Amino acid sequence: MNLVYRVVLFLISGVLYLLKPFSAKLNHFLESRTSLFKELVIFRNSYHGSVAWFHVASLGEYEQARPVISVLKCEKPEMAVVVSFFSPSGYNNVVHKPHQNVEFITYLPLDRKSLAEKFVALLKPDLVFFVKYDLWFHHIQALKESKIPVFLIAASFREDQSFFGVFGSFFRQNLLAMDWIFTQNEKSLRLLKNIGYSKASMAGDTRFDRVASTAASPKALPEIKNWTAERPVVVIGSAWDEDMKLLIPLINSRPNYCWIIAPHDLNPEPMNRWTSQIQLQSKRYSSWSSTDSNSVLFIDNIGMLSSLFQFAKLAYVGGGFGKGLHNILEPMGFGVPVIFGEVKNPSKFPEAAQSELEGCGFSVVNEESLMECFAKLEQVDFYQKAVDSAQNWVKSNLGAADRIIEKVSKLSSKI
Template sequence: MNLLYRLTLFLITVFLNLLSPFSGKLNHFLKGRKSLFKKLENFRSTCSSPVAWFHVASLGEYEQARPVLAALKTKRPEMSIVVSFFSPSGYDHVVKRPQPTVDFITYLPLDRKSLAKRFVSELKPDLVFFIKYDLWFHHIQELKKRQIPMFLIAANFREDQSFFGVLGSFFRQNLFAMDWIFTQNEKSLTLLRAIGYKNASLGGDTRFDRVGATAKDPKELPQIATWVGEKPVVVVGSAWEEDMNLLIPLINSRPDYRWIIAPHDLNTEVMERWASQIHQESKRFSVWNSSDSNSVLFIDNIGMLSSLYQFAKVAYVGGAFGKGLHNILEPMGFGVPVIFGKVKNASKFPEAAQSEREGCGFAVADEVSLAEKFSELEDADIYQRAVYSTQNWVKSNLGAADRIIEKVVQLSSKK
């Protein structure tokens, strides 16, 4: 299996290079990695402190890592924090903005044995954290050979993952190389125990810590506050076409609300098409003034959404009808009940089902059920119960990052 894996990675590398001239995304994927080792060498030549390396797949996993790396920086301020990304979209988003607790941001090279060996040799990490699921065999085996402490955090396992199938013994090596695994839920712990892995505990979902911190100190947006005034606000996060098909009739039926819509795709033509179907006046943020009389505001930039939820009475989070539900915990950090589409694969988004059980998340399947659920939340008593449930659920899940780092420091000090 090891030989087959190496052959597969070799062939993938060949095909990526052959196809990259015809694909902007593939070309960007490879181009970003060309100067990887030179940048890493430059960083390491000026960094004499111990290094904690966090590897994430993309932006979502980075958000889960942030509370943990911040907690580690507080506990071990002498450590330098390095974050590696697999996805260009995550890397591009993060590298453009100041990251106060991160000292170096890099791509992860493809998981070829020679590249993994060189990456670990150049970086020389003292602690390593993998987030959620993005585990690469040769990098992990190189770390294991050097006896560098490794931890998997925010793990969320499903029965259909490669670790638990008939041919899962090869992929399970990635799990058994970890010094400790922190899971998001009890089900993941059960799956680990079923394959004989014992060095695990329930760490919780670190996103609660992240959204809690954002809600405590959101960006001040005085223009939005002026425009909102005393009107009730619905914030729509990461709206896809399928979401807007449901939402537009609801928007048209509620002219007294302010609607703030952050599309998943910032294509101006798409926003203009949606605006043409909305009866109320709409504006894009980039050409908008707080004195304008519009009721609908399209957010045509990246970076504002998490703080916009501070104005919401109710939030709608998109993506469930498309590639996957976006982060429903962000608005909940502000105590805001959330409506979202019925997810296709519930096991990939356990927080959706749990939020429904808690009484703070509400799944809808179509235009009719959306209208019904929204009308229910307009009842003062029902709404207040949902707000209380939201606040209680978030509060009860805070502290995951501190628990994880406390255990990591305890374990790594024994090595």
Template sequence: MKLIYRLLFFLIPGILSLLRPFSSKLNNFLEGRKFGLSKLRNFRDSYPGKLAWFHVASLGEYEQARPLIASLKSKRPDLGVLVSFFSPSGFDHVVKKPQANVDFITYIPLDRRSWAEKFVEILKPELTFFVKYDLWFHHIQALEKHGKPIFLVSASLREDQSFFGPLGAFFCQNLFAMDWIFTQNKKSIELLREIGYTRSSLAGDTRFDRVAATASAPLSMPQLERWIQGKPTVVVGSAWEEDMKLLIPLINSRPDYRWIIAPHDLSPEPMERWASRIVLDSKRFSMWRASDTNSVLFIDNIGMLSSLYQFAKIAYVGGAFGKGLHNILEPLGFGVPVIFGQVKRASRFPEAEQSQIEGCGFSVSDESSLFEIFGRMEQTDFYNNSVNSAQNWVNSNLGAADRILEKVTSLIPAK
């Protein structure tokens, strides 16, 4: 299997280069990696000190890493921090502006052995953290070769992952290379024990730390506050067409509400299409003023959503009917009950199931069930219980980053 894996990553760069003229996303994926090693070498020449490496797949995993990075920097200010991304969507979003506590942002090279070894050789990390998943065999082997400590944090393992399938013997090498694995749930620890891995502990999901920090200091938006005028407000995060099919009849039935909608796709076409089906007056944020009297506001930019939930009485988070549910913890961090579509693969989004158990998350499958749960939310007792449940659940899960660093420090004391 190792030979096949190496052959695969020997061929993949050439195949991707042939396909890049037909895909702007693929072109971005490859273009971003050009001169990656030379840029990394220039950074290390200018920053030769001790370094912690955090690898994330994309933006969601970076959000999980941020509380840990902040906690690490507060306890180990001598450590620089480098973050690597696999996905251009995450990299492009984060690299646009300075990131607190992060000294360098880069792409991880494709997992060809020579590239991985050169990457680690230049980087020479004191500590390495892989966040949630996205474990690359040759990079991990290179870290082991150099005797560098490796940790997997916020792990949420499932039976259908490659570690537990027919090729598990090969992919499990990535897990067994870890000095310690910090999991989000007990199920992950049980799965690890089934394959004979015991260096693990339940730390929780660092996203709770992140959403609590955002909720404690959201962006100030006085213009939006004036526009809302104390009216009940629904914030729709990461809306897809499948979500809006259910939501538009609800929006049309509630003219006394304010509706703030952040689409997944920021191109004008879907917003224009949705606006044509909404009977209430709507505007896009880029063309809007606080004095406008519209009831519906489409957010046509990136970066506002996590703070918009401060205005919400109820939140709806999209994606469940399509590629996957987006972050429901962001509104819950503000104590806002959240509605979302029926998740197709529940094991991939354990927070969706747990939020329903806790009484602050509500799954809908069609227009009828959406109207039903929204009507219940308009009942004072039901709503207040949902708010209290959200606050209690978030508060009970805080501290994952500190628990992780406490264990890491005990295993790898600072020199």
């Protein structure tokens, strides 16, 4: 099976390069990796100390890694942190911004044996953390051959994943190679036990640490504060068409609210269409002044959303009806109750069902249920109970990053 994997990766690489001229995204995916080894050499020549390498798939996994990076830096401030991305969307969102505690950001090369071995040999990491699920066989094998400690953090497993299927023996090699696996929940521990893996513990979801940190020191955004004044605010994060079909009638029925909408896609076409259907005056942040009298503000940039929740009385988080629910924990870090569309694949987003059990998350299926839910949350007692639930849920789940680094320090002499 290992040989089959190598042949398949070789063939896929060839096909990708053949198709490159016909796809801008594919061209970017491949071209962005052409200089990664050169840049890696430059970094390593400028820094000769110890290195911790964190690999993430995209932006969401990076957010889960950040609390662990922060705690690691507190314990070992002289250790450089390198973060690798697989996804261009994740990489492009962070590479041009300053990131505290991160010394170098790179792409991960394709999982060809020669490329993986070269990457590990040039980087020479002392500790490695894979985040959640993005595990690559040849990179992990190169690390193990070099006797470098490897950990999987924020792991959240499901029965239908390749690791646990009838033909999962090849993919299980990636799990069995880990020095320790830190899971988000008890179910993941049970699934690991079922395949005979015992070097694991439940640390919890590091996103709680991350959202609490963001809520403790959000961007000030005084122009937003000035605009909202004393009016109640609803922040709609990662809005898709499916979400806006329900939300637009609600928006039109509540002219006394401020509505802040951050679309999932910054393409102007959906925003133009939504604006034409919204009866309240709408503006886009890029051409807006805090003295404007609009009630609806579209955020046509990336990077503001997590701090916008500080102004919210309520939040709606999109994606549940579509490809995947956005992070509902971000608003809850501010003690803000969250409404979201019914999740198509609840096993991928267990926090959705848990938030409903906690009493701070509310799933809706259509326009009528959204109207009913919103009206309930306008009741003072019901709303306050939801706020208290959000605050208590986040508070009770803090500390995952501390638990991870505490265990890693016992397992490795590098900390």
